[in-house]
Amino acid sequence: MNSIEWNRQALILLDQTKLPVSEEYIHCTDWRQVAEAIKMLRVRGAPAIGVAAGYALVLAAREAAAQGDRDEQFTTFFEFANTLKATRPTAINLAWAVERVCALVRTSVTIDGHDDQTVSLADCIDRIEEEAIAINKEDLALNSAMAKAGAGIFEGRRGLRILTHCNAGALATAGIGTALGVVRELHANGQLSMVYADETRPLLQGARLTTFELHQDGIPVTLLTDNMAAYAMQQGLIDAVIVGADRITTEGDVANKIGTYGVAVLAKAHGIPFYVAAPYSTFDFTLASGKDIPIEIRDSREVTHFQGCQTAPDGVPVLNPAFDVTPHEYVSAIITEAGVLYPDYTKSIARLHKEVQER
Incomplete structure (x- = not known):
């Protein structure tokens, strides 16, 4: 696409x-x-x-x-x-x-x-x-390099069931995607059984975009509302979570679409690995802690209205952050075009920074 x-x-x-x-x-x-x-x-x-x-x-x-x-x-x-x-x-x-x-x-x-x-x-x-x-x-x-690096994590495994949040695919990049690039590689290798896509409220990027592009590509996808992710994990339907990122600090804290942090907490509670796929350009080498990442607050109408239809009372206050931050201790690995980074992220991200600068 x-x-x-x-x-x-x-x-x-x-x-x-x-x-x-x-x-x-x-x-x-x-x-x-x-x-x-x-x-x-x-x-x-x-x-x-x-x-x-x-x-x-x-x-x-x-x-x-x-x-x-x-x-x-x-x-x-x-x-x-x-x-x-x-x-x-x-x-x-x-x-x-x-x-x-x-x-x-x-x-x-x-x-x-x-x-x-x-x-x-x-x-x-x-x-x-x-x-x-x-x-x-x-x-x-x-995107292609990241896809191969991410698929390497699952070498020898088949029938994989992957949960993703928001859209980190071809629509979010110039290529095949970050998180969905890995998904596409797993599908091409015959390793993928199902992608579970969170709806991603309030703007439904998972429902509108992720399911759209995966369905077009013939990749099996099942849509969940955001509050069903815990149920899917509890029922043993999820083998791993793969998401994209909008900013990653030098400690490995990850800003991504709102709701990602909740998914990471759920994955940790259920013993499910939580992977982040992002290129070098998504790392912010000026920030160590995710607490310092600026969080965009968007228009309240995105929450109180949907496609022109009002869904909440007039005058009700709205909190509408576009992103949240997942602390690095919830992240199992970070997939990059230069390979897969594992904790200690302070050291592995510093090595990535040095390697890219030298190239």
């Missing part, structure tokens, strides 16, 4: 808010359209947001390069970039992609630590586009 496409003039996004009822695409020719799509979850999933942001910056650079003098153009571009980065605060891939492109621009106009006045923003546009395409291609490759 191709949810993100760049045709050199526009970024074409599959509008995930319309799924599974209809497949509609948004043609973004302005970076603000991409920012709105990210904010409104038309494109979602940490890796996919990062890829979309890279292309949005191409559009932003083209607009900024047509305004004012050289200094004004660069100032405007970086202002656009900061606005884009602020659309969703929890998913670190967004900030990672924006900062990666901005660093490229700064390097392009610097010689021996000084601003090279001969390089214009227009001169940087092709480089920005090349970097956005590189981010996209990297995501494709690392």
Whole structure:
């Protein structure tokens, strides 16, 4: 499933808010359209947001390069970039992609630590586009590598029954997915019996998106409401949990879609391994504790209304965090494109950071 496409003039996004009822695409020719799509979850999933942001910056650079003098153009571009980065605060891939492109621009106009006045923003546009395409291609490759690494955990096992929460599949990435990439690899190897997909309230990403893409691919999937996960575990229906992530700290604390922490606690209580699949770009090497991860609080109407229908009384207060944090002690392993990380996460994540920097 191709949810993100760049045709050199526009970024074409599959509008995930319309799924599974209809497949509609948004043609973004302005970076603000991409920012709105990210904010409104038309494109979602940490890796996919990062890829979309890279292309949005191409559009932003083209607009900024047509305004004012050289200094004004660069100032405007970086202002656009900061606005884009602020659309969703929890998913670190967004900030990672924006900062990666901005660093490229700064390097392009610097010689021996000084601003090279001969390089214009227009001169940087092709480089920005090349970097956005590189981010996209990297995501494709690392999805495949992550899938193989994750499947290796289950070597020799068949008839696996996997529980997942939210959507960490092709719709959330530029490739086959993080958690669902592992699921796809297990299915291809003939090791998978069933995927149990949590509904993922209040926006139903599991019901609308995970079941949609797995069903399309002919992968066996059963839908659960979120409050049925404990029952499924108690009945011995679940062999492992695999989820994605929006941010991982250096201690291995994991921010993911709201409800993930509850699933992790349940898995621990039932002796079921809880795995997280995420690329290097999802790690935040500036934070140690999950307590410091900013949690996005979303509009109360997402809880009080569903598809335009009011489901709660007028004026009732609503708590609507988009994410929660699973402490590292609940995480059995973290699956990355560079291999599987095990506790002590402080040490294994530090090794990953060093290896990627050296490469």
